Amino acid sequence: MAEIILDSKAYKHNLNLISSHIGSHSSPNVELAAVLKDNAYGHGLNEIASIAAEYGIKSVFVKNHNEAIQVCELFPQVTALYGMPQGDFAKNIAFVIHDKEHISALPKGTKVELKVNAGMNRNGIQPSELQSFIKDILQKGLELIGVFSHNGYGDDLDSAFFDTQSNFALIKQEVLHLSQKYGFAPPRFHSLSTSGAIRVASESGITDDLVRIGIGAYGYLDVSFKNPISAKLQKVASLYADRVSTRFLHKGERIGYSGCTTLESPQVISTYDIGYGDGFFRVSEHHKVHTTNGLQILPRSSMDCFSCFCDEPRICVFKDVSELAKAFGTISYEILTHLSPSIKRTII
Amino acid sequence: MAEIILDSKAYKHNLNLISSHIGSHSSPNVELAAVLKDNAYGHGLNEIASIAAEYGIKSVFVKNHNEAIQVCELFPQVTALYGMPQGDFAKNIAFVIHDKEHISALPKGTKVELKVNAGMNRNGIQPSELQSFIKDILQKGLELIGVFSHNGYGDDLDSAFFDTQSNFALIKQEVLHLSQKYGFAPPRFHSLSTSGAIRVASESGITDDLVRIGIGAYGYLDVSFKNPISAKLQKVASLYADRVSTRFLHKGERIGYSGCTTLESPQVISTYDIGYGDGFFRVSEHHKVHTTNGLQILPRSSMDCFSCFCDEPRICVFKDVSELAKAFGTISYEILTHLSPSIKRTII
Numbered sequence: 001m002a003e004i005i006l007d008s009k010a011y012k013h014n015l016n017l018i019s020s021h022i023g024s025h026s027s028p029n030v031e032l033a034a035v036l037k038d039n040a041y042g043h044g045l046n047e048i049a050s051i052a053a054e055y056g057i058k059s060v061f062v063k064n065h066n067e068a069i070q071v072c073e074l075f076p077q078v079t080a081l082y083g084m085p086q087g088d089f090a091k092n093i094a095f096v097i098h099d100k101e102h103i104s105a106l107p108k109g110t111k112v113e114l115k116v117n118a119g120m121n122r123n124g125i126q127p128s129e130l131q132s133f134i135k136d137i138l139q140k141g142l143e144l145i146g147v148f149s150h151n152g153y154g155d156d157l158d159s160a161f162f163d164t165q166s167n168f169a170l171i172k173q174e175v176l177h178l179s180q181k182y183g184f185a186p187p188r189f190h191s192l193s194t195s196g197a198i199r200v201a202s203e204s205g206i207t208d209d210l211v212r213i214g215i216g217a218y219g220y221l222d223v224s225f226k227n228p229i230s231a232k233l234q235k236v237a238s239l240y241a242d243r244v245s246t247r248f249l250h251k252g253e254r255i256g257y258s259g260c261t262t263l264e265s266p267q268v269i270s271t272y273d274i275g276y277g278d279g280f281f282r283v284s285e286h287h288k289v290h291t292t293n294g295l296q297i298l299p300r301s302s303m304d305c306f307s308c309f310c311d312e313p314r315i316c317v318f319k320d321v322s323e324l325a326k327a328f329g330t331i332s333y334e335i336l337t338h339l340s341p342s343i344k345r346t347i348i
Numbered sequence: 349m350a351e352i353i354l355d356s357k358a359y360k361h362n363l364n365l366i367s368s369h370i371g372s373h374s375s376p377n378v379e380l381a382a383v384l385k386d387n388a389y390g391h392g393l394n395e396i397a398s399i400a401a402e403y404g405i406k407s408v409f410v411k412n413h414n415e416a417i418q419v420c421e422l423f424p425q426v427t428a429l430y431g432m433p434q435g436d437f438a439k440n441i442a443f444v445i446h447d448k449e450h451i452s453a454l455p456k457g458t459k460v461e462l463k464v465n466a467g468m469n470r471n472g473i474q475p476s477e478l479q480s481f482i483k484d485i486l487q488k489g490l491e492l493i494g495v496f497s498h499n500g501y502g503d504d505l506d507s508a509f510f511d512t513q514s515n516f517a518l519i520k521q522e523v524l525h526l527s528q529k530y531g532f533a534p535p536r537f538h539s540l541s542t543s544g545a546i547r548v549a550s551e552s553g554i555t556d557d558l559v560r561i562g563i564g565a566y567g568y569l570d571v572s573f574k575n576p577i578s579a580k581l582q583k584v585a586s587l588y589a590d591r592v593s594t595r596f597l598h599k600g601e602r603i604g605y606s607g608c609t610t611l612e613s614p615q616v617i618s619t620y621d622i623g624y625g626d627g628f629f630r631v632s633e634h635h636k637v638h639t640t641n642g643l644q645i646l647p648r649s650s651m652d653c654f655s656c657f658c659d660e661p662r663i664c665v666f667k668d669v670s671e672l673a674k675a676f677g678t679i680s681y682e683i684l685t686h687l688s689p690s691i692k693r694t695i696i
Contacts, residue, residue, distance in 0.1 A: 001412070001431045038625030038651055039690070063625065063652060064349070066690060082592060082621050082652055083349045098593040115593075121603045122655060123593050123619050152605045160607055244430060245446040245463075245471050255469045257500045259508055271471050273430055277386030277411065277685045279627065282678055303386055303685060304411060304430055307470060330630055333651060337625040338686050342387070342414060 002241045002274045003344045006043060008051045010234035014217045015055055017232055018194065022201045022211060030206050033059040035193070035214030036071065037081060042279070042336040043218060043237050044345035049074050051347065052217075061212055068093045079113055079146070094145055098123050103136050112137060113146035116171050118191065119164035120152030127171050134178050146188045146210075147175050154196035155223045165191070165200065169207075195223045202227065220332045222322070237336065238292075239280070239317040239343075241272035246311045255307055260285055261298045267309045269298075274317055277303035279338040281328045289327050292316040350589045350622045351692045354391060356399045358582035362565045363403055365580055366542065370549045370559065378554050381407040383541070383562030384419065385429060390627070390684040391566060391585050392693035397422050399695065400565075409560055416441045427461055427494070442493055446471050451484050460485060461494035464519050466539065467512035468500030475519050482526050494536045494558075495523050502544035503571045513539070513548065517555075543571045550575065568680045570670070585684065586640075586667040587628070587691075589620035594659045603655055608633055609646045615657045617646075622665055625651035627686040629676045637675050640664040 019032050034057045035041075040048035045067055052060065053074040060075050062068050064083040072078045072090045079094045084105045094111035097103060106112065114133060115124035125133050137144050149168050153161035168191040179186045188209040192200060194216030200206050215221065219235035248268050255261045255269065276282035283289050283301040290296055293316065295308040308315065318324055321335040328335065367380050382405045383389075388396035393415055400408065401422040408423050410416050412431040420426045420438040427442045432453045442459035445451060454460065462481060463472035473481050485492050497516050501509035516539040527534045536557040540548060542564030548554050563569065567583035596616050603609045603617060624630035631637050631649040638644055641664065643656040656663065666672055669683040676683065 001434075039688075041625075041651075063690075086349075099591075117593075117595065120605075120607075121595065121597055121601055121617070122650065123653065125593070126595060153607065156606050158606065160602065243447075245465075245473070247465065247469065247474060249469055253469055254508065257468075258504050258506065259468075259501065269469070276682045277389075279686055282682045284678070286677065302470065303389075303681060305471065329634065330632070334624045334630045337651060338627055340387075341689060342411075 001344055002239070002272075002278065003346055004044065004339065005238045005240065006047050006051070006345055006347045007234065007236050007238070008054075008347050010219055010236045011048065011051050011217055012055050014219055014233050014236070015052075015057075015213065017229060018197070018213055018216055021229055022197055022206060030208065031059060031188075031210040032057065033061060033190070033210050033212050034217060035061045035212050037061060037063040037067065037214070038337045039067075039341050041214060041218050041333060042339040044341070045070055047345045047347050048236075059210060061214075065089060065093070065095075077145075097133065097137065098125065100133070100136065103133070103140050103142065106140070106142055108141035110142050111145045112142045113148055113187070114144060116147060116149050116168075118149035118151065118167040118171060119160060120150055122150070122152065124149065127167065127174065130171065130174050131178060134175070134182065134184075138182055138184060144184060144187050146190065147171065148189065149191040150193065151191055151196045154193055154199065157225055161196070161199070194221055198223075198227050198229050199225060215333060218336065219320075220322070220336075222332060235320045237339075238319040239274065239339070240314055241274040241306075241317050243311070243313050243315075244271040244273050244305055246270040255298060257300045257302065260300045261307070268311050269307055269309055270311050271305040271307050272315060272317075273305055274343075275302045275304040275306060277340075278343055279340040280317070281324065281335065281338070287327050289324060292319050349692055350587070350620075350626065351694055352392065352687065353586045353588065354395050354399070354693055354695045355582065355584050355586070356402075356695050358567055358584045359396065359399050359565055360403050362567055362581050362584070363400075363405075363561065365577060366546070366561055366564050369577055370545055370554060378556065379407060379536075379558040380405065381409060381538070381558050381560050382565060383409045383560050385409060385411040385415065385562070386685045387415075387689050389562060389566050389681060390687040392689070393418055395693045395695050396584075407558060409562075413437060413441070413443075425493075445481065445485065446473065448481070448484065451481070451488050451490065454488070454490055456489035458490050459493045460490045461496055461535070462492060464495060464497050464516075466497035466499065466515040466519060467508060468498055470498070470500065472497065475515065475522065478519065478522050479526060482523070482530065482532075486530055486532060492532060492535050494538065495519065496537065497539040498541065499539055499544045502541055502547065505573055509544070509547070542569055546571075546575050546577050547573060563681060566684065567668075568670070568684075570680060583668045585687075587622065587665040587687070588662055589622040589654075589665050591659070591661050591663075592619040592621050592653055594618040603646060605648045605650065608648045609655070616659050617655055617657055618659050619653040619655050620663060620665075621653055622691075623650045623652040623654060625688075626691055627688040628665070629672065629683065629686070635675050637672060640667050 049071040197211040397419040465472040545559040
């Protein structure tokens, strides 16, 4: 049965690497939070949560309430980035305010983090709305534990990265001013994901209270700027597929849907139990894709399996999805997050 | 919260349509079985299983033991197409034999179906191995309830479709001969999925005992031959996304990762809670993708959301994935099967 192997040492190595890079350039109080959203970027939420908790992570970010309830016993602070709670929820789950209707939807005493748009122009409130939102949050009796943003230029050399950082600095200033004015405890501030954190740490030092480490912890950092981290990261997930059946075929015989691959010579061929129904991208005649050991995944792959010229009982589909991402014209994150949660996960 | 709406009437309409087409051209005893594998082609296994059971489906095909245990109380016969059981299993779950090692892995009394390669050259045993496999199955005390194949040319005009059917006719003959020779009850025979069943019913009438209806029941039949069914099928799944936040932006402002979209005029823009982390394909600057109402999904979409020029509280991402499949250079099946099981499903 196909299996995703999760290398816990790699995950911890990556966190150590990022932590020591950030720590040596920033205030020692910058907290490393783990981003576990979207089934831990496709790796497996419960599995990665257990590794992160073991490492000592205290704050995590998940997609929504459903993900939060799965991990809220493992961490002191869990933030659900999107959506409102469905039913009861634990006290240590915070919900994110993007809109006034979120304030009215939450019961008194709920922990919240306020998302502010610092220039990505995607989610969150406008900086000009800070006072109005914070007044409403306080009036509703919600506990404002964080104010944050997301820098959408973290991977690029674009100067908009720095404009966004400057905007966030102004947002912090304004929130601290409001905190004094209305007498609430200053919330934690965060604006940086892995790439942004690496970059700001190297350039000016991080002044936020927390950084949100997602993709870097999983071993990927596909950025367009030079940095001392990318090459040292270790990939956490590798995917293995098991043989379904093996046969010997003659020259000229055709394989798979529409007989898409025709044999140019006699071959031993086997099918393996990963297909696009497992969230692995569909290999068609327009892709040239290989396993870790260089075996071509023959087009077209099926919903539940693919074929290769070999008869090994188990093959490694990938230890690194970077080449797959290129072959499918996308980014590593998409290849990883699409992997079906129904594939078995094993932590080593 | 994003939601997949499942139209139970559409599913039943499709089964009625296929059933009446097959019935009027074939033996009245051809059983319609439902293929529910891969989370019911991404629709939601438990939800589609409940609709199929209500319709009166008796036999279903699922991916593996994990899927089988979720639906085995709803149907008299459940076949797990891949893999062996992990632990105990209900008596009505059959496992598929592709290899001798599967025979030795199963306990005495287990129901099995034998997959035979009739020309797709993908899974199953070779026809020449029939006697050897059946002898071993009988010797192990397994109950052979089915012998089947899969025609990999169902969607094409390729003459290999008919060669495959001829091969399966010979396989049936051989199995019936062995059934007399070794004194076991003739198993059920099946070789056709939706497209093959529609085609054979029109052309020569179906002589198999059962047809496996997968994609057609979900409303899709993307085949290269004319048929009276495709245009009448109704799509079962539609995807809705809810607004996260809304803002007004000026001409020249940039949106999303790397500021990929630049505004040519002032616009109201909102984000919606579906992204590639939900299994929806990632919209980049290389794709032009629209919602059901013709709103462009602006590049680049994020892991958890996308942006559109509008401020509706909820928008329909798709009612039909055919255009999306074209935009992403793939087939409808892949768009559907990748949809994350964590998206809420609602049956109407």
